[in-house]
Amino acid sequence: MKRIKTDLCVIGAGSGGLSVAAGAVQMGASVVLIEGHKMGGDCLNFGCVPSKSLIAAGKAAHATRKGGFGIAGVEPEIDYAAAMDHVHSVIDTIAPLDSQERFEALGCTVIREFARFISATEVQAGDTVIQARRFVLATGSSPLVPPVPGLDTVPYETNETLFDLREKPEHLLIIGGGPIGMEMAQAHRRLGCKVTVIEGLKALGKDDPEMAAVVLDNLRTEGVEIAEEAMASQIRGAAGAIEVEVQDGRVFRGSHLLMAVGRKPNIDKLDLDKAGVAYTRAGITVGADLRSSNRRVYAIGDVAGGLQFTHVAGYHAGVIIRSILFGLPSRASDHHIPWATYTDPELAQVGLSEALAKEAHGDRLEVIRFEYAHNDRALTSGKTAGLIKLMVVKGRPVGVSIAGADAGELISLWALVLANKMKIGAVAAMVSPYPTLMEVNKRAAGAYFSPRLFDSPMVKRVVRLVQKILP
Structure with missing residues (x-):
């Protein structure tokens, strides 16, 4: 078993963790950066970057189809696989900025394993034990997949698998009418898919209803079917022929299923109890200073249980750098996010x-x-x-x-x-x-x-x- 002592151990190489690691090592701290999955985290690989790239492809198709300003619209020839190639080319272009090689060149020790606490001052990642003065948990979140009866018997996508599709879905069923669900609904509709969104309450329900209506009206005009007050109660079928039954008896049929009902914090692998770090189902419990119940341990971004946005993780990184590196008081706020x-x-x-x-x-x-x-x-x-x-x-x-x-x-x-x-x-x-x-x-x-x-x-x-x- 190898042992490392360091000033700062950052767990999670998404946007927040990378910002902390880069800032700390360049200002003179010794840094160990641990990532058990992909460098760049969810935003680069499964979230913001691929989704906005696919949205751009859908926008191009829509502009061709719609025409206007004296330009006749024509039905575009859509190569779904090529659209996904665009998605992955954008990821590949950005990836070097988040790569292991870049962060090692900056001076970080990068370990590509999942980490777990073994004491209040130590984590183990693979065959290495890291003892640190301070820890930053930036492990992000993952798709929440609710236990809908029958879901375990049919194939389904989440944002972590959707962008690996090569054949265009004939009819995409999306359970969840939040931002991810509605963005992917419109993108796929514009790329020539039939799309049905199945939402248990109100679509875009966390937004101002008047403002959400502007968006929803346009999506319906473009042909997206949006079923509200439709809580999924049973899922059945097989690849290419999936049925979603909701509590009032309605049944929706499609070829593919995307689960987009929310996110859950990535805390299961961390063994937080061994470090005395308090947490709930929403994430790690932190104060305004982003410190946990273990004063050596900070949590930032999605895993901290607040607003789940990439730019929030980056903002949190700036807040804790001040206190970790300079010992100065710093507090996070969300009124301006x-x-x-x-x-x-x-x-x-x-x-x-x-x-x-x-x-x-x-x-x-x-x-x-x-x-x-x-x-x-x-x-x-x-x-x-x-x-x-x-x-x-x-x-x-x-x-x-x-x-x-x-x-x-x-x-x-x-x-x-x-x-x-x-x-x-x-x-x-x-x-x-x-x-x-x-x-x-x-x-x-x-x-x-x-x-x-x-x-x-x-x-x-x-x-x-x-x-x-x-x-």
Whole structure:
């Protein structure tokens, strides 16, 4: 048995773990990085990168089919295997940045085994025991597969297997109407598949219902069947002929099945009890400083039980680097964390939704709305479906919801505003190039001031008085 002593042991080589390891080793700490599966983690190999690559393929097919602006649409010739080749070429292009070779070149000791705690200060990975001053658990999450009766008798996909398909599904059944389910539903529909989404409650149910409706209406227009209040109760059949029965008796039939009902934290292999690390089904229990009940052990990203996004893991990495390397207090917050669903139109959120803002602020809340249909760039490009909604309290935004083209890009401005506690006047004062979709943000901010300026008797009296006084 080999033994290593190190300043920092990072378990998990996804986006969060890699950020911590790279930052720590380049600033002088000794680092052991342990990964039992693929370098780059879920985001690179099974999540963000492949899903957005497939979405891009679907978008190209849709543009060809739809036409417009005087260009006749034609039915595209779709090579599903070639679309998947594009997916894997993007993964392969990014992979060297996350590779074992790169991190060894930076100075990390990289061990490609699953790790488990054997004491409060040691983990074992393969035939190596690592003793560390600090541990960072960045093991991420995996697809949650619920125990639906019959599921164990039929073939099914998750996001970890979907991108290995080579033949286009004739009819894809998707259980789960969250972001992953809806993104893959639209991408596959645009690539020529029949698609049925089966959701036990409401599709995109964690988002503002008004904003979600913008997305769902378009998906239905494109031919995606979305069945809500449809809790799966029985699954049966075989490859190419799968049936999903729901509690009210409806039966949905398709050729392939994708399970997209959520995620579970990757904690099973860690033997956390041996390290005195508290956890629940949601993940490792941490404070605002991202430390666990064992003060030597931090948890970041999905495994920490909060928002499950790649950029959150990266943010967490920056928070704990401050305390691990410099001994300075640091705390994570999520009030300024944006997220987006990359359907067409996109759906994005930062801060409080309208419902949560009303609950938190009551009558002090003002809700400002601006429709994409009033933006000139949206008109020129035919992307007029959508709106932005600002939740404002005493001149300060507390939440922003956007449904529409490039919502995932537009939300970044509001993440900056919330992170820095800026007032809405800062956005109103901004000058955007014309014509751009970014003007949606500026016009929405301007809509907050319009009634205060144009509908105010006091303002009118002051202006009339000044006009009389001025020479």
